[in-house]
Amino acid sequence: MPKIVDHDARRAELAEAVWRLASTEGLEAVTLRAVAAQAGWSTGALVHYFADKEALLLFAFRLVAERVGRRVAAAAEREPDPLELVRRTLTEGLPLDAERRTETRLWFSFLGLALTRPALAKAQRLAYRAWRARVAQLLREAQRAGRLDPELDSEREAAALVALVDGLAVQATFEPRTLSGPRQQALLDERLARLQGSGAERGSPA
Amino acid sequence: MPKIVDHDARRAELAEAVWRLASTEGLEAVTLRAVAAQAGWSTGALVHYFADKEALLLFAFRLVAERVGRRVAAAAEREPDPLELVRRTLTEGLPLDAERRTETRLWFSFLGLALTRPALAKAQRLAYRAWRARVAQLLREAQRAGRLDPELDSEREAAALVALVDGLAVQATFEPRTLSGPRQQALLDERLARLQGSGAERGSPA
Numbered sequence: 444m445p446k447i448v449d450h451d452a453r454r455a456e457l458a459e460a461v462w463r464l465a466s467t468e469g470l471e472a473v474t475l476r477a478v479a480a481q482a483g484w485s486t487g488a489l490v491h492y493f494a495d496k497e498a499l500l501l502f503a504f505r506l507v508a509e510r511v512g513r514r515v516a517a518a519a520e521r522e523p524d525p526l527e528l529v530r531r532t533l534t535e536g537l538p539l540d541a542e543r544r545t546e547t548r549l550w551f552s553f554l555g556l557a558l559t560r561p562a563l564a565k566a567q568r569l570a571y572r573a574w575r576a577r578v579a580q581l582l583r584e585a586q587r588a589g590r591l592d593p594e595l596d597s598e599r600e601a602a603a604l605v606a607l608v609d610g611l612a613v614q615a616t617f618e619p620r621t622l623s624g625p626r627q628q629a630l631l632d633e634r635l636a637r638l639q640g641s642g643a644e645r646g647s648p649a
Numbered sequence: 650m651p652k653i654v655d656h657d658a659r660r661a662e663l664a665e666a667v668w669r670l671a672s673t674e675g676l677e678a679v680t681l682r683a684v685a686a687q688a689g690w691s692t693g694a695l696v697h698y699f700a701d702k703e704a705l706l707l708f709a710f711r712l713v714a715e716r717v718g719r720r721v722a723a724a725a726e727r728e729p730d731p732l733e734l735v736r737r738t739l740t741e742g743l744p745l746d747a748e749r750r751t752e753t754r755l756w757f758s759f760l761g762l763a764l765t766r767p768a769l770a771k772a773q774r775l776a777y778r779a780w781r782a783r784v785a786q787l788l789r790e791a792q793r794a795g796r797l798d799p800e801l802d803s804e805r806e807a808a809a810l811v812a813l814v815d816g817l818a819v820q821a822t823f824e825p826r827t828l829s830g831p832r833q834q835a836l837l838d839e840r841l842a843r844l845q846g847s848g849a850e851r852g853s854p855a
């Protein structure tokens with residue numbers, strides 16, 4: 444009988460090994476050899492899945508993006524208020540617990556590596572585009588529901604909100620006491636509160 | 650006659666070589682060997698200045714911080730309006746021209762490396778602390794001059810403004826067309842305009 448390989452199961456096994464390595468030792472530790480050892484595979488078996496180190500880094504990056512994406516989707520199922528959903532969605536990008544702190548660290552080490560690697564930079568670009576598009580869409584839903592000024596430019600606001608979350612994540616990663624969880628959340632919440640209250644001041648065309 | 654070594658001049662020479670390398674080939678290219686070659690020194694002479702690669706990376710990081718710091722100080726000499734000075738100071742952190750784009754790239758690749766190197770993380774922390782303190786001080790001056798609501802918490806606002814600038818810099822680095830210079834500037838300006846207009850909504854104690 445020919446050997447049947449369940450590729451989805453093997454991918455999940457690899458994802459688990461990559462995540463375990465990356466979350467404990469950082470992206471620098473994610474090498475073909477180390478992942479093979481962690482998964483209990485031979486390096487030879489692994490190269491059927493990853494041509495090189497870059498493919499492995501991309502895989503690790505997508506794991507982070509998928510984890511955040513799953514939580515964002517779950518929030519959408521539970522939260523009926525569109526403005527509160529904007530808040531909960533953006534909050535998934537803040538390093539507020541151990542899981543999100545790990546994701547943030549991996550995200551920014553990937554960013555550093557992507558500066559000199561076009562394939563990684565492309566993945567980064569697509570991830571940001573999707574992240575902004577999601578936030579912009581939720582802002583428009585909040586506008587339609589009468590929870591936000593209809594004049595607000597959702598694309599611009601999405602870029603600014605994503606930027607705020609990213610920047611808070613950078614500071615919080617290196618200064619967890621100064622940028623504590625409650626403080627990060629408060630800064631995001633203030634920003635959203637001002638967005639709600641800013642209808643009157645935004646009369647001038649851009 | 651004993652050989653007289655002008656250490657300041659030699660440091661300036663090294664700074665020039667490190668900057669030339671880092672700005673054209675990235676932080677990864679900044680090695681003792683490459684800097685020695687770029688400066689026309691022997692590697693042996695260089696180790697009197699830098700014990701290891703980490704010392705060299707710290708030096709490169711400080712060069713970036715000093716460059717931004719000099720422009721921020723120059724802006725303070727020329728700009729009498731404290732609120733406009735907040736704007737000009739923060740704008741120095743946005744990648745709006747070739748020089749600042751290079752600085753931004755080096756800043757974020759250093760950030761990636763700092764995630765696993767405590768000495769680099771410390772330098773990063775101190776730089777952010779100084780950056781936030783500077784912005785907070787300018788916000789207080791704007792408050793004293795009656796240009797901003799005196800109730801505004803300058804430390805919090807400084808953290809949020811620095812976060813916004815950082816996050817915009819990340820997106821602009823990977824998507825220079827989507828986050829063009831004028832758009833980055835407009836997003837920062839809108840944020841500052843809302844800060845000015847937000848006195849009325851901020852009546853509740855934090």
